[in-house]
Amino acid sequence: MSFVFQYQSSLREIIIGLLAVSAAQRTAKMRQLQVAVVGAGAAGLCAARHILARPDTFAPPVVYELTEHVGGTWFYEERTGNYENGLPIHSSMYKNLRTNLPKEVMMFPDFPFDSELPSFLPHKEVQRYLERYCQCHLITPHIRFSTVVEEVRPVTEETERGVISTWEVTSRDKSGSQNTKTFDSVFICSGHYSDPYIPSIPGIEHFKGRVIHSHSYRHSEPFSGQSVVVLGAGASGLDISLELGRSSAKVTLSHAKPTLPFPLPYGIQQAAPVVEVLADGSLRFQDGAITQAQILLLCTGYKFSYPFLTPAQLGLEIHDHLVTPLYKFLMPPAFPSLFIIGICKIICPFPQFHCQTLFSLAVLEGSVTLPSQAEMEEEAVKEMESKVERGVKPQHMLKLDKDQWSYAQTLAQNGKFPPLPPVTQSLYEEVGRQRQVHPENYKQINYRLVSDTQWEQQDRPAAI
Ligand SMILES: Cc1cc2nc3c(=O)[nH]c(=O)nc-3n(C[C@H](O)[C@H](O)[C@H](O)COP(=O)(O)OP(=O)(O)OC[C@H]3O[C@@H](n4cnc5c(N)ncnc54)[C@H](O)[C@@H]3O)c2cc1C
Numbered sequence: 062m063s064f065v066f067q068y069q070s071s072l073r074e075i076i077i078g079l080l081a082v083s084a085a086q087r088t089a090k091m092r093q094l095q096v097a098v099v100g101a102g103a104a105g106l107c108a109a110r111h112i113l114a115r116p117d118t119f120a121p122p123v124v125y126e127l128t129e130h131v132g133g134t135w136f137y138e139e140r141t142g143n144y145e146n147g148l149p150i151h152s153s154m155y156k157n158l159r160t161n162l163p164k165e166v167m168m169f170p171d172f173p174f175d176s177e178l179p180s181f182l183p184h185k186e187v188q189r190y191l192e193r194y195c196q197c198h199l200i201t202p203h204i205r206f207s208t209v210v211e212e213v214r215p216v217t218e219e220t221e222r223g224v225i226s227t228w229e230v231t232s233r234d235k236s237g238s239q240n241t242k243t244f245d246s247v248f249i250c251s252g253h254y255s256d257p258y259i260p261s262i263p264g265i266e267h268f269k270g271r272v273i274h275s276h277s278y279r280h281s282e283p284f285s286g287q288s289v290v291v292l293g294a295g296a297s298g299l300d301i302s303l304e305l306g307r308s309s310a311k312v313t314l315s316h317a318k319p320t321l322p323f324p325l326p327y328g329i330q331q332a333a334p335v336v337e338v339l340a341d342g343s344l345r346f347q348d349g350a351i352t353q354a355q356i357l358l359l360c361t362g363y364k365f366s367y368p369f370l371t372p373a374q375l376g377l378e379i380h381d382h383l384v385t386p387l388y389k390f391l392m393p394p395a396f397p398s399l400f401i402i403g404i405c406k407i408i409c410p411f412p413q414f415h416c417q418t419l420f421s422l423a424v425l426e427g428s429v430t431l432p433s434q435a436e437m438e439e440e441a442v443k444e445m446e447s448k449v450e451r452g453v454k455p456q457h458m459l460k461l462d463k464d465q466w467s468y469a470q471t472l473a474q475n476g477k478f479p480p481l482p483p484v485t486q487s488l489y490e491e492v493g494r495q496r497q498v499h500p501e502n503y504k505q506i507n508y509r510l511v512s513d514t515q516w517e518q519q520d521r522p523a524a525i
């Protein structure tokens with residue numbers, strides 16, 4: 062069974078082979094859809110869990126995972142650099158990281174965290190949660206560990222019924238042997254916080270100290286007593302600056318945002334962005350100020366990187382901070398059986414993976430009728446154009462933030478599955494407010510979900 066794209070006069074209609082066929086008829090008449098999942102982090106596990114829950118339509122998925130474990134980002138690696146096989150270390154996790162979302166908001170909507178745990182968790186508890194999710198949903202037997210996906214290639218065939226599209230997934234296992242397998246659909250769940258974005262800073266070769274990226278930051282002790290310029294004030298820049306400050310490093314948080322709206326602890330000062338390194342090795346900030354530093358710590362974020370895709374084949378453009386056009390931030394309009402789960406930023410990741418997965422499966426099952434390719438392209442392009450008109454910078458095009466709730470609602474409506482409970486948004490927004498006022502100690506607060514619409518703050522001390 063494959064996907065059939067049928068052209069009718071000027072309208073390109075996508076007719077999915079399964080459409081209008083009941084589950085019972087399908088079992089009797091057709092083979093199940095074969096789906097590949099690239100990555101066994103939170104997104105890949107979510108995709109696998111829901112595929113496995115629909116045996117009438119889907120064969121068990123093949124989940125390819127380049128490491129020896131599940132968890133992706135949440136699997137803490139003390140090592141930096143490369144694995145034994147030469148591939149770069151995937152996780153950007155650091156030793157003392159706690160979640161910046163409470164577990165009540167962060168969880169998959171159908172799989173709560175342990176109720177005994179505090180709201181803001183050390184990374185190892187998120188890793189345990191994902192391992193439990195994997196065990197409870199019997200996903201492990203379907204994961205090919207230590208197997209890297211090297212190529213995902215569409216194969217299209219013109220037939221009397223229209224254009225049939227399948228996918229060839231080429232992978233390489235630990236022994237070095239290559240394997241190519243054909244699927245009806247592919248879920249790309251490879252994450253996008255692994256490949257460091259390194260801004261171009263003129264004169265950087267003159268810098269006499271160490272330059273590192275937050276991807277390779279693990280703990281603050283080595284920086285104790287040192288002068289560190291942290292470039293970028295996203296979640297990593299701010300959180301790592303606070304850690305370094307507690308380790309008695311002399312920290313300059315250099316960024317292009319307006320002055321942060323809260324006081325920073327003693328030992329951390331703010332500065333304009335670093336724009337140049339002078340011939341004597343000193344750092345020049347945008348406002349002309351100059352400083353010397355032993356460490357330049359780049360907390361400048363990450364690039365989108367899908368080395369196994371050929372963008373032109375898919376009608377996509379893949380830039381450092383933008384992948385476009387994607388219908389519903391999910392699929393290339395020309396190939397609506399390829400789903401990139403979790404590409405958006407400034408979101409509640411696990412709940413969004415859940416909604417995107419259920420919507421994507423509804424597309425494959427045929428219960429969502431997709432517009433024509435041209436209409437999907439137009440919608441995706443208009444979305445980007447309206448952001449440009451609103452003054453959104455090119456590198457922020459895939460940031461959803463407040464729009465994530467209406468987006469999740471639309472996916473649920475179209476995909477005909479229960480929407481996220483309103484309490485998720487309400488608590489997410491409360492935590493956002495607390496973070497702005499108390500960036501150092503908002504993670505000490507504990508919450509409890511009272512109902513689908515209500516949460517309350519708890520007084521009990523954190524259990525860990
Ligand atoms: C430092 C840091 C802190 C964060 N803190 C929070 C937080 O507090 N709360 C929150 O909700 N989110 C947080 N996030 C966001 C986090 O990325 C998501 O929670 C989530 O882990 C993303 O899951 P994912 O499955 O999309 O990607 P990942 O977790 O990155 O998993 C991708 C998986 O794909 C595998 N893979 C990649 N390429 C290939 C390939 N070619 N072949 C086979 N396998 C491949 C990788 O090995 C990995 O296992 C944080 C992110 C970072 C970097």
Ligand SMILES: NC(=O)c1ccc[n+]([C@@H]2O[C@H](COP(=O)([O-])OP(=O)(O)OC[C@H]3O[C@@H](n4cnc5c(N)ncnc54)[C@H](OP(=O)(O)O)[C@@H]3O)[C@@H](O)[C@H]2O)c1
Pocket residue numbers: 158159160161162254260275292293294295296297298300315316317334335360361362363407456
């Ligand atoms: N649980 C936690 O406490 C925690 C801690 C760390 C990270 N995280 C998560 O990890 C993910 C990645 O976060 P991140 O902070 O690493 O990446 P990020 O959110 O992309 O932030 C990178 C920051 O660097 C800035 N930047 C890039 N180049 C710059 C330059 N040349 N000069 C000045 N500033 C520059 C960016 O500004 P522009 O956007 O304006 O370009 C942006 O503010 C997020 O999901 C985050 O929530 C969570």
